[in-house]
Amino acid sequence: MSEYRQHAAPADARQRRNAKPIICYSVDQLPSYDHQFYQRARSQLTKVDEVIVPPRDAASFSVPAGHFFRITSIEGSQVGDLNLFNVHNLQEHFYSGKTRQLHASHLTVGDRLWSNLPSLRAIATITQDTLDWYGWDQDGAGVHDVIGTRCDPYTNQLLKQTDYHYCCHSNLTRALAEHLNVATSEIEPLIHDVLNVFMCTGFSKDTHQYFMKASPVRPGDYLEFFAEIDLLGVLSACPGGNCGSSHSDDNTPCFPLKVEIFKTTDENLARWSNSEISKYSGSHGL
Numbered sequence: 001m002s003e004y005r006q007h008a009a010p011a012d013a014r015q016r017r018n019a020k021p022i023i024c025y026s027v028d029q030l031p032s033y034d035h036q037f038y039q040r041a042r043s044q045l046t047k048v049d050e051v052i053v054p055p056r057d058a059a060s061f062s063v064p065a066g067h068f069f070r071i072t073s074i075e076g077s078q079v080g081d082l083n084l085f086n087v088h089n090l091q092e093h094f095y096s097g098k099t100r101q102l103h104a105s106h107l108t109v110g111d112r113l114w115s116n117l118p119s120l121r122a123i124a125t126i127t128q129d130t131l132d133w134y135g136w137d138q139d140g141a142g143v144h145d146v147i148g149t150r151c152d153p154y155t156n157q158l159l160k161q162t163d164y165h166y167c168c169h170s171n172l173t174r175a176l177a178e179h180l181n182v183a184t185s186e187i188e189p190l191i192h193d194v195l196n197v198f199m200c201t202g203f204s205k206d207t208h209q210y211f212m213k214a215s216p217v218r219p220g221d222y223l224e225f226f227a228e229i230d231l232l233g234v235l236s237a238c239p240g241g242n243c244g245s246s247h248s249d250d251n252t253p254c255f256p257l258k259v260e261i262f263k264t265t266d267e268n269l270a271r272w273s274n275s276e277i278s279k280y281s282g283s284h285g286l
């Protein structure tokens with residue numbers, strides 16, 4: 001914290017601070033995003049399933065590889081916390097930290113959702129985003145972030161000394177446990193950092209603290225994905241609602257979210273194949 005700073009800047013502080021920023025990972029080296037392929041595939045969609053996520057709760061959904069899924073705001077401005085798993089191996093799931101490093105702090109069309117180590121592969125690709133007009137606002141905020149984690153009852157207890165049971169972490173845990181018909185204690189460690197769908201966030205300019213502000217999402221807005229592998233998704237309609245005031249409580253109006261699953265034609269998928277796991281040998285030098 002800056003109030004505890006004790007050291008005067010050295011004589012060459014300015015020179016040290018002027019080192020040139022280098023982008024850590026070159027996105028050009030990633031498997032290329034074939035915009036034409038995804039746009040053609042999404043132009044011929046047939047809806048095969050629909051799930052409504054109740055407010056302050058979560059629901060699961062399955063998306064076969066090669067299908068699309070769309071998360072839509074209905075009834076009111078609402079933020080969603082998304083977990084994605086390999087349906088055949090739940091140990092492989094979305095890795096928000098590496099996704100942030102490979103793409104950016106906030107995601108949009110053309111960005112991939114990557115899975116954790118040792119698989120590290122694209123498990124989904126964002127194919128449409130009706131909030132892509134938002135960009136970066138005057139506060140430095142954007143939408144659909146991978147910098148926050150998910151609201152959880154432990155942090156809430158730490159800060160407020162109260163138990164609240166409908167944080168996204170708990171909602172995701174209950175929904176996954178119910179889907180798999182197992183105890184919540186067994187499944188809770190699999191719940192991971194989320195993609196904050198529709199959430200508008202950034203870091204404050206003065207203290208670089210994580211902040212949220214009312215989401216620009218309105219009913220009808222959606223974020224759409226293409227499943228690069230067979231996916232199990234779990235989505236929580238955050239108790240923070242549009243995240244314009246508070247979260248981890250019952251104070252904010254909350255609304256449901258709609259998840260739709262779409263199939264494209266076999267012809268469109270002819271030139272597409274399942275995403276493959278990392279080719280690293282796994283020896284770690286031994």
Ligand SMILES: [Zn+2]
Pocket residue numbers: 081150151167168169238239240247
């Ligand atoms: Zn939440």
